[in-house]
Amino acid sequence: MAKAPLSLDELAGRYGPHLNYVPQGGWQGDSGQQPEKLVKTHCCFCGQQCGIQLKVRDNHVIGFEPWEEFPFNRGMLCPKGVKRYLQGNHPDRLLDPLMRTDEGFRPAAWDEALDFTARRLRELQEKYGADSVAVYGGASLTTEKAYLMGKFARVALGTRHIDYNGRLCMVSAGTAYKGALGVDRAPNPWSDIPAAEVIMVIGANIGECAPITTDYIWRARDKGAKLIVADPRFTPIARNADLFLPVRPGTDLALLMAMLHVIIRDGLTDRDFIEAHTTGFEKTAESVEAWTPQRAAEVSGVAPDAIERAAHWVGESRRAMLMHARGLEHHSKGVENCEAVVAIALVTGNIGREGAGPIMVTGQGNGQGGREHGQKCDQLPGQRSLTDPAAREHVAGVWGISPDELPGPGYTAVEIMNAIHSGEIKGLLSICFNPLVSLPDANFTREALERLEFFGIIDFFLSETAMHADVVLAGSLQEEEEGVTANVEARVIHIRKAVDPPGNARTDSDIICDLARRLGRGQYFPFREPREIFEELRLASRGGIADYYGITYEKIDEQMGVFWPCPTLEHPGTPRLFEDSRFFHPDGKAHLMNLAWRESGDPVDAEYPTYLTTGRVVSQYLSGTQTRRIGALVDQYPDPKLEIHPRLAEQCGIRAGDWVTVTSRRSAITLEAMVVRTIRPDTVFIPYHWPRDRSANRLTHRTLDPRSKIPEYKVSACRVERAAGPPEWARDRSPQLAQGGRA
């Protein structure tokens, strides 16, 4: 059983997170020496994938230098990018495979760890069936690794259950765009943003979660563009909004439907475009007919005249962009929310041109590339459907297997955890995923992990989830293996290898291929380096929606990235989609949808009267496995705080700095109150990057969008009370922080 072998405190004492403040060689020592080489590559963190140069000396990354020639970010970086290099040479780094013992973990030889992993996976499959083991992947992996994970699950293990942590990120937007436009991608390159006349940002904390995009929006404003921001919080970019819409959590759809209502009522639609290039307009129009601004105001808490104004600004412009991220998508109606945004763009003809389009702001590093080539439970490489016979035949042909051997679609990420909890799935192999921190209802996740009969993990640090593993295979950081990712614009970019993995750690793709060999399927995994995986990926994606056939590492370097689809070697790539108003459906048209309102899955009531919403802070990234180990980033925002409006704080008898207990229908956590006027008075906010009793995800619920299967992180019901004193985690946090300081 995959219970943690020691107490979590004991494990944390040994494996961290500890804080690394100082570059290899010390501030005054070798780190200030000239590097042996500057490696042009990209940040390992968010979907912006900013260009950066890593300074390398003696096989260590010792610092960074901005990469000003890379056109997307032109040298700009956020604090995570600046300090990213400190995850290398880290005291917590796993240098050997670990096997669990009664006393904790012991280092093991690779043969032992890999043979054990292969044997246990096969034993479970022989005993309980092929689908009794599942694979978790991640969206920080390079596209080569993501492709390899999909192939590994289906060809080496033969399980239908593979999914990835992008399920917590892009699937609502992906489902909506695929359904409406026939393709899962932001239609415009970022260079289009400054050309917009109106930018509406809904549910996207651009300043903190996509920081360098701020400059693109400010450039548009400098040219006179109007900025509309819809969010329950006054996020950093809201300070310059021309119109701020303080939407109540879970009610974005009401706001968007009322905007559509006004656009149609007042004749702001582009009738020629609708007629020539879309289907389903009547359906959409009918579904928003009853959604007057007044009705939407009652639901969303946004004033009717502000809704009218937003609708007019967008509807009267033919260069309007609508940007959205997880704030819109992390809902049990996340797909409808995105469909409504796409519908506004379509009915006003705002698509396929510079400065016009619906824009999904992809959050994870390779959130775009990681979802295109087969680690999604229902997809094959090239954004192909796993249930499409032609797609199965094509990919099976590239892989050298019969289409009949390809399993069908499996469970999504949260459903896999549910199936582990219920005992249906007995074994799990996970890479680049920390579900104990990132999945909703963390106590449920912990119970599930404890029921696994075998749990293997590939990771470079011992994440909170990895503490439950039977075997931990010491893998590689992003800068330790070459590959490609696709950034937020679907620009395929080149991740260059800067250093070798330290100690006995190995590259991720090497580990996966070795494991496949030990499972007796080595003939399908002959790859000696990532380039060989990429060559096969090009073929597997050929003719698909996300067609990479015309992309090579060299072409990426020459062009500073290649936007897919890129079907031939001569093709320059496709920065902007739909320029000819042809959409990716067989009929060439965009499909407008019926929109239907429904309540969120965890409604407020007398006992839990307050809305809870969760999100990120600028100095931390996702589950924090990397960023909670970097001293300068931890110092910036050491522990989660509860953002609460003074009006609610007063009602609850809470003052700034008080310890408060937040209780949901799942659990309760205690944290410090930050009393601010920058949030709705009926809503509180907690960032989610922390584990255990600081974990916002102990409070969130497992309701999923029925189509995208994304959890509803952005709205839960809770109550807030003043706590008697600090929680246990706050009493013992000082020693760890005290290890910091300058060297």
Added chain:
Amino acid sequence: MFGMEFYVDPSRCIGCQACLKACEECDTHRGISMINFDFVDRKESIATAAYVCWHCENPTCAQVCPADAIKKYEDGIVGSSLKPRCIGCSNCVLACPFGIPKLVPEYEQMMKCDMCYDRTSVGKRPMCATVCPSQALTYVTPETIAATRREKPVNTFWFGNQKIMTKVYMMAPADAGAIAIDVADYTWEGEHEVVPQAF
């Protein structure tokens, strides 16, 4: 870099602190950040401000230094204190009208922004202005700033009767009316309770 000037626009700042983190990566003061960063009043607003040294034409810090440790160079950059001269008295820390110099206890020396002399002197942009994701800190030509920004650069400051001209420019805000910063002011709870927005 020839022809480039430094512009600070707090209205662009998103409070990410990339400048603060990047500054300590600079080669002349490794591990020590020279950026001045503040949350203006976090309870009331998300406004943040990041500043570098303003590099005054007649630097008050140098005028009050009893050890003659602070020098202004030919290109208008006012350097950190000279280590052999600085006596750590903090006169400059107290006198600077902008609150820029800091006494660094480990070195018993005043240190402040020198506009990345190691970088700007060889044609590179300062580290903070290079990485700043909102370009609240930016290092470009006056022509570029005039052509691309709606705010206007200003480099004359009055502190009571003291007029200070600086090398670094502040972008003065665009013409705007009062802007409510309390979300409750925007929240609709009935016909008569919404504060009109400033647009």
